[in-house]
Amino acid sequence: MGLRGQRAVTISNGHAVRFLVTSIGGSSVALPAHWVRGIVTPASAGPDGLVAWAGMQYERTDLAARLKIISGGLSHDTRLILYGNEEKARSFAVDKVLGLLDVERALICPLPPQFRGQERERLLGFFVDPSFVALIANPFWALELPLRPQALEIFAIRSSERSPSEAESIHLPAVAMDEALSMSTGPVS
Amino acid sequence: MLRGQLRRQSQGTAGSATHARVQNMVVFSVAGQRLAARTEEIGGVLPWPGTTPVPSDTPLVTALVRYEESCLPVFDLAAKFNRTVREEDSLCLIVKHVDGPLAICIDAQVPSLHVVPRSELQYQSGLDPDIAGSCVAGDEQLPLINLATLGVASRRST
Numbered sequence: 001m002g003l004r005g006q007r008a009v010t011i012s013n014g015h016a017v018r019f020l021v022t023s024i025g026g027s028s029v030a031l032p033a034h035w036v037r038g039i040v041t042p043a044s045a046g047p048d049g050l051v052a053w054a055g056m057q058y059e060r061t062d063l064a065a066r067l068k069i070i071s072g073g074l075s076h077d078t079r080l081i082l083y084g085n086e087e088k089a090r091s092f093a094v095d096k097v098l099g100l101l102d103v104e105r106a107l108i109c110p111l112p113p114q115f116r117g118q119e120r121e122r123l124l125g126f127f128v129d130p131s132f133v134a135l136i137a138n139p140f141w142a143l144e145l146p147l148r149p150q151a152l153e154i155f156a157i158r159s160s161e162r163s164p165s166e167a168e169s170i171h172l173p174a175v176a177m178d179e180a181l182s183m184s185t186g187p188v189s
Numbered sequence: 190m191l192r193g194q195l196r197r198q199s200q201g202t203a204g205s206a207t208h209a210r211v212q213n214m215v216v217f218s219v220a221g222q223r224l225a226a227r228t229e230e231i232g233g234v235l236p237w238p239g240t241t242p243v244p245s246d247t248p249l250v251t252a253l254v255r256y257e258e259s260c261l262p263v264f265d266l267a268a269k270f271n272r273t274v275r276e277e278d279s280l281c282l283i284v285k286h287v288d289g290p291l292a293i294c295i296d297a298q299v300p301s302l303h304v305v306p307r308s309e310l311q312y313q314s315g316l317d318p319d320i321a322g323s324c325v326a327g328d329e330q331l332p333l334i335n336l337a338t339l340g341v342a343s344r345r346s347t
Contacts, residue, residue, distance in 0.1 A: 027242060068244035112253075112262040113288040114340065117246025126241075126253065126260060133241040133253060133260055 015105040015156040019127075021134055022081065022094035025069040030127070030134040031083065031142065032155035033100055038082035042074060042093065051080060051091045058082045063092035063142060067122055071095060088143045101134075103127045105156055108136065124152055212307055214333075216326050217282060217300035219293070220272035223331050225324050228302065230336040232283035237276055237294055249340060254281060254292045261292040264339050269319070284336045291339065303327055 019030035038053050045051045049060035058080075064071040077096040084090065110125040124136040139155075140147050213228040240252035240263055249268055253260040261283070267274040274294050282300070284291040303326040310333065312322040319340070321333045 027244070068246075109259055111243075112260075114250050114262040114264070114286065114291060115243065115245055115247050116250075119243065119245045119247065122244070128255065128259060133255065135241075135243060 015158055016102045017105060017108060017152055017155045018157060019101050019103060019134065019136070020081070021098040021101050021129075021132075022079075023072075023096040023098055024064045024067065024094050025071050027069050028098065028129075028132040028134040029063075029067065029069075029094070030101070030136050031081070032136075032139050032152065034155045035083050035085050035139055035143075036081060037084050037089065039097055040080050040082065040091075042078055042080055045080060045091070049091075051082060053082055056082075056084070056089055058084065058089050058091035061090045061092050061142075061144070063094075063137070066142075067137065083139070083142060085143065085145075088145055090143055092142070098132075101129070102157075105152075108152065121147055210307055211304050212310055212324075214303045214305045214324060214326050215300045216303055216329070216331060218296040218298055219270065220267040220274040220296065222267075222270045222272060223329060224334045225303070225305075225326050225331040226334050226336045230285050231300075232285050232290060234295075234300060235281045235283065237279035237281045239276065240294075247340075256283070256290070256292065261290050263292045263294065266293045266295075266334075266339070284339065286339060287337050287341060291336075293336075293339075301327070 018033040020033040020036050021028055021030045023029070037056070037058075040051060040053060044053070045060065051058040051060070060080075071093065072095040074093075075095065078093055079097050080091045080093055081097075082089070082091050108125055108127050111120055111123055115123075122138055122141050124138050126133055126135050128134075136152070138147065138151060140151055214225045215228050215231050216223065216225050218224065235256075238254045238256070240254050241260065242252050243250075243262075245251045249265045250262050251265060252263040254263055264284070264286075274296065276294055278297045279294045280297055280299070282293040282295045284293055305324050305326050309325040310322065311324065312333075315322075319335050319338070321335045323330055324333050325331075
């Protein structure tokens with residue numbers, strides 16, 4: 001799955017949520033793409049960990065550690081995700097960016113009730129792709145914002161109203177993603 | 190593969206006078222630990238599909254397995270007994286848990302069905318609320334595990 005192309009899990013007239021799917025420590029971790037502001041290489045971060053990009057500063061957070069996932073460590077595929085909304089912005093490292101995926105709302109499953117711990121705050125649920133099961137990180141938790149119920153609903157887009165050209169205009173910095181992808185073969189300092 | 194046998198057995202015994210005097214049990218093993226469970230708490234047995242780890246704080250519930258169009262949570266029963274199961278040589282036991290279907294990784298040896306006289310069942314409340322007692326099945330004295338409430342009873346007792 002490439003970043004230049006994006007695909008939908010199903011074609012339907014219902015609501016969908018667009019995710020940026022990443023790999024962290026062998027786990028597929030998805031975040032609502034609506035708050036992705038950019039994807040850069042680790043070299044873009046300053047010595048203090050701050051990333052300055054498009055007039056904004058992104059403070060570093062160790063998402064892998066907060067998710068209690070052991071990261072694969074720095075590699076050529078490591079990327080910093082610049083993530084934010086109007087209130088807060090953070091950057092965090094992922095082992096690899098897998099791409100964008102539109103997932104029909106009905107195919108997004110909550111965590112089963114047998115999961116009873118703090119993971120319910122960190123993870124909103126999961127969805128199943130033929131090649132992986134993606135865990136959905138709670139975007140409010142990722143940005144250390146107050147948690148809210150039914151957090152995914154604000155990210156839902158009506159798939160029947162979306163044409164390919166409209167899809168490109170949603171808040172995703174597609175150009176930045178393309179650049180980040182093209183850098184994937186270059187050295188990481 | 191077990192579902193059909195369970196259904197036939199349940200149909201064959203339903204309503205009979207002997208039904209009240211016997212309990213249908215399934216005997217299986219987890220990392221070599223032999224266990225007995227009530228058949229009505231089991232939904233089926235499948236090849237082990239492999240897990241998706243979930244970074245979880247819930248004791249013994251730390252993964253998902255693909256099942257039909259979705260996923261089931263996995264209860265690590267081997268870890269409960271301080272054992273490790275070899276997933277590559279395993280089966281998936283689907284449990285009818287009170288909170289919804291649950292998967293358990295069990296040994297590759299196909300579970301066996303036993304009709305156990307209720308006189309051979311000994312219910313007792315011990316330190317482990319997940320263990321209902323013991324039973325004799327096929328000349329073996331086995332722990333009787335409460336699959337339907339795995340983890341639930343333990344949580345209440347702590």
